[in-house]
Amino acid sequence: MKKIVFALSLITIMVNTYGQKFDNLALTPPMGWNSWNTFATEINEKLIKETVNAIVESGLLEAGFEYLVLDDGWMAMQRDEDGKLYGDPDKFPSGMKALGDYIHSKGLKFGIYNCAGSKTCGGYPGSRGHEYIDAQSYADWGVDYLKYDWCYTEKLNAEGAYMTMRDALYATGRPIVFSICEWGSNKPWEWGKDIGHLWRITGDITNCWDCEIGHGSWSALGIWKIINMRKDIRKYAGPGHWNDFDMMEVGNELTDAENRSHFVMWSILASPLIMGNDVCSVDKETLKTLTNKEVIAVNQDKLGIQGFRFSNEHNIEIWLKPLSNNEWAISFINMNDKPFNLEFDWLKHGIGDDFNRRNIDFRNQTYEIRDLFRHELIGNTTESLKTTLEVHDVLLIKLIKKENFD
Numbered sequence: 001m002k003k004i005v006f007a008l009s010l011i012t013i014m015v016n017t018y019g020q021k022f023d024n025l026a027l028t029p030p031m032g033w034n035s036w037n038t039f040a041t042e043i044n045e046k047l048i049k050e051t052v053n054a055i056v057e058s059g060l061l062e063a064g065f066e067y068l069v070l071d072d073g074w075m076a077m078q079r080d081e082d083g084k085l086y087g088d089p090d091k092f093p094s095g096m097k098a099l100g101d102y103i104h105s106k107g108l109k110f111g112i113y114n115c116a117g118s119k120t121c122g123g124y125p126g127s128r129g130h131e132y133i134d135a136q137s138y139a140d141w142g143v144d145y146l147k148y149d150w151c152y153t154e155k156l157n158a159e160g161a162y163m164t165m166r167d168a169l170y171a172t173g174r175p176i177v178f179s180i181c182e183w184g185s186n187k188p189w190e191w192g193k194d195i196g197h198l199w200r201i202t203g204d205i206t207n208c209w210d211c212e213i214g215h216g217s218w219s220a221l222g223i224w225k226i227i228n229m230r231k232d233i234r235k236y237a238g239p240g241h242w243n244d245f246d247m248m249e250v251g252n253e254l255t256d257a258e259n260r261s262h263f264v265m266w267s268i269l270a271s272p273l274i275m276g277n278d279v280c281s282v283d284k285e286t287l288k289t290l291t292n293k294e295v296i297a298v299n300q301d302k303l304g305i306q307g308f309r310f311s312n313e314h315n316i317e318i319w320l321k322p323l324s325n326n327e328w329a330i331s332f333i334n335m336n337d338k339p340f341n342l343e344f345d346w347l348k349h350g351i352g353d354d355f356n357r358r359n360i361d362f363r364n365q366t367y368e369i370r371d372l373f374r375h376e377l378i379g380n381t382t383e384s385l386k387t388t389l390e391v392h393d394v395l396l397i398k399l400i401k402k403e404n405f406d
């Protein structure tokens with residue numbers, strides 16, 4: 001009996017110590033830009049360099065958007081004679097290493113895409129059976145982030161397939177953020193923590209408030225479809241392992257109010273903040289939203305607690321996110337198609353997060369209220385909060401304990 005217990009313990013130790021992901025990466029949700037939502041496979045060296053320059057010059061890098069992620073369509077249609085991937089020579093004539101060097105020279109990090117199956121979703125060579133050789137190419141090119149998709153995988157076991165790539169990345173010795181993109185089909189939140197740093201939780205996003213667009217075997221999902229579908233898996237997220245609500249559609253034909261609300265929700269949800277718009281032609285209002293450092297600070301809070309729905313009364317979505325220093329972020333979003341006069345009486349609402357054992361009783365604790373879009377204090381919790389919310393617009397506030405001011 002003792003021998004069996006000993007053998008089992010040995011196996012457990014071996015399993016636990018053999019494979020591992022890079023620790024100490026993505027301790028806050030990764031921030032960056034990805035080419036897919038706007039450009040699909042129409043990407044090239046010139047576009048990527050212009051995007052890098054725009055991210056630097058517009059202040060987006062300074063605000064924290066550091067990963068430049070090339071999605072599907074970057075590679076040649078076949079491998080070279082050594083079985084290695086290489087960039088499409090028409091789109092990327094200088095090659096991937098040179099592109100990585102350019103991205104790094106401007107202070108950004110380099111992200112790239114491939115797929116666990118035999119082909120990528122766009123039909124380019126997938127990594128199945130080539131995981132180690134591909135991981136080494138990425139490391140040689142200076143890649144810092146890999147988005148790893150789930151097309152053409154037939155009967156592959158998801159956990160095993162992602163583990164193989166994790167181990168291949170780890171074997172290169174280069175710290176690479178591993179972004180699992182299997183659309184939530186096999187509940188990656190249940191097994192992804194030791195494998196990747198973030199995992200997609202649904203099929204692809206599309207640029208609408210709450211629509212669903214069928215594409216035969218799958219549907220593209222609007223912002224609120226994604227939120228509502230996966231609002232109950234918050235306990236799986238935390239520093240180094242995030243629920244990925246998908247690349248953002250901020251700036252992609254939503255109204256300014258919807259852009260603000262979408263950005264706030266991704267921040268409250270501690271989702272990776274990966275822009276999916278054309279940053280070279282971004283308008284002033286969208287840029288203002290994307291570079292709002294107080295909203296970003298909610299997303300990047302070091303506790304890494306994913307927020308949750310507090311209530312939805314009168315079609316006003318109220319979401320909470322506990323922050324460090326015993327502060328709280330609270331968003332109020334008007335889902336109605338007309339303006340709404342909000343009145344929120346703090347004394348009638350206990351704010352609490354039972355899962356994380358954090359609560360406020362407003363009868364004996366007073367908090368100052370800071371508006372994170374107006375960037376000023378707007379009162380405290382002894383009085384009701386009153387404001388008008390425009391259609392699909394958001395009020396995002398932070399509650400700061402009164403003694404922190406005294």
Ligand code: GLA
Nearest residue numbers: 036071072121122149181204
């Ligand atoms: C899948 C992913 C998308 C994108 C495309 C590329 O649909 O979910 O995010 O990467 O593939 O083909």
